[in-house]
């Protein structure tokens with residue numbers, strides 16, 4: 301398939317539908333991260349796990365990603381060249397190379413868009429000035445390659461602002477091409493990131509018509525445009541990753557400046573909570589653990605995993621200590637100022653604390669400092685480390701997720717799957733997935749607090765400690781209950797499928 305053709309023209313080749321085995325529908329996932337190729341947070345997990353869950357429901361899925369330089373060679377080496385073409389992009393007609401590199405894994409096809417000018421910078425995100433052109437290019441090229449490959453999905457499912465322009469290109473430049481018959485969904489994984497820049501900058505890089513740069517679509521204020529705002533306006537449907545966050549983002553406190561825009565578009569907005577891939581996160585088959593375990597062996601094996609974790613991280617080896625874990629991007633979103641505020645009370649002689657994360661130097665330095673003054677009790681592992689994350693989920697007793705806001709949150713889901721009790725703030729998906737412990741009915745999955753307040757976080761930690769140290773029987777019951785809770789994608793994948801079929805009509 302290496303011959304050149306104009307991907308904006310009608311394509312006359314066979315429709316892939318004729319040759320596939322009658323899938324219930326076809327969906328193209330378009331987003332900027334996907335585990336195991338490239339992941340900086342939960343978006344990467346969802347782009348991996350949801351397509352795999354949909355395949356089991358007989359949906360045909362392609363995942364479209366940028367071919368970033370940081371994708372390890374072991375994956376790059378397996379990619380097959382599928383063709384290339386030049387694509388116009390900017391308002392002055394400037395054109396760019398689009399290469400398609402493909403691989404398949406467990407029934408999901410992954411198409412990587414190759415362009416060294418945009419994607420050879422190392423990390424996925426390098427700063428908005430470069431990122432705006434990068435994701436204008438990515439959004440348009442994603443539709444262009446679907447025409448080129450003659451694989452026309454029923455739905456293009458766009459993830460976060462990096463794919464935010466797709467619905468606009470679909471209804472303008474691509475409307476009269478084969479891909480124009482697809483419907484679009486935009487999923488908001490985190491509204492904080494939107495792709496905001498000067499109006500002229502976006503006009504130049506998108507090459508889109510002037511009428512889109514008015515208030516109902518791109519315009520943010522007299523000088524600025526917002527890529528995500530435009531995409532949300534033009535999407536056929538909008539989802540976000542929990543029912544509570546779907547409501548929260550329509551309020552000024554959580555709307556990141558788009559609350560009234562989202563309220564206006566609320567008839568096409570709903571929340572579908574994320575799951576986790578229960579094969580990727582399976583404590584019984586996890587080769588990264590010192591002692592894999594299931595719900596029958598969790599109590600005994602968790603002690604072994606705790607010892608191994610303590611040894612690895614230079615903590616005092618004592619399984620009677622309660623180990624609190626925190627695995628997170630170290631940013632304001634994650635409630636770390638609350639943790640900082642109560643740190644002296646966290647370290648009480650019976651508690652150890654492990655943090656794994658990178659981010660703002662303010663938090664990195666604070667945790668390094670605490671490690672320095674509490675050697676053997678606190679470990680600050682300031683890096684991104686997939687293997688250690690698994691070992692903390694298995695070896696810790698409880699996991700802190702005190703976020704300021706949390707669209708869904710995956711760490712609390714993984715923690716529960718690994719029998720680690722979440723301590724969370726009742727916001728977004730944390731509220732929807734962690735039922736508070738009720739000490740009279742002996743129900744619930746974790747400890748929660750509502751207002752964003754350090755004392756309330758401390759109360760929740762203390763409630764967890766009290767149960768852990770004084771009523772281990774009921775603590776252990778909760779550990780087993782959490783491991784048995786359904787945190788898989790199955791139910792949510794069916795909700796997405798309903799939506800795809802509704803849009804397909």
Ligand code: ADP
Pocket residue numbers: 340341342343345627628629656657658683684685686689708709710711712714
């Ligand atoms: P967000 O997407 O806002 O970063 P989520 O809770 O949705 O937060 O997803 C975070 C994902 O990234 C989880 O899979 C978590 O295990 C992983 N993660 C976060 N920080 C690290 C880290 N430093 N090392 C390894 N994995 C991490």
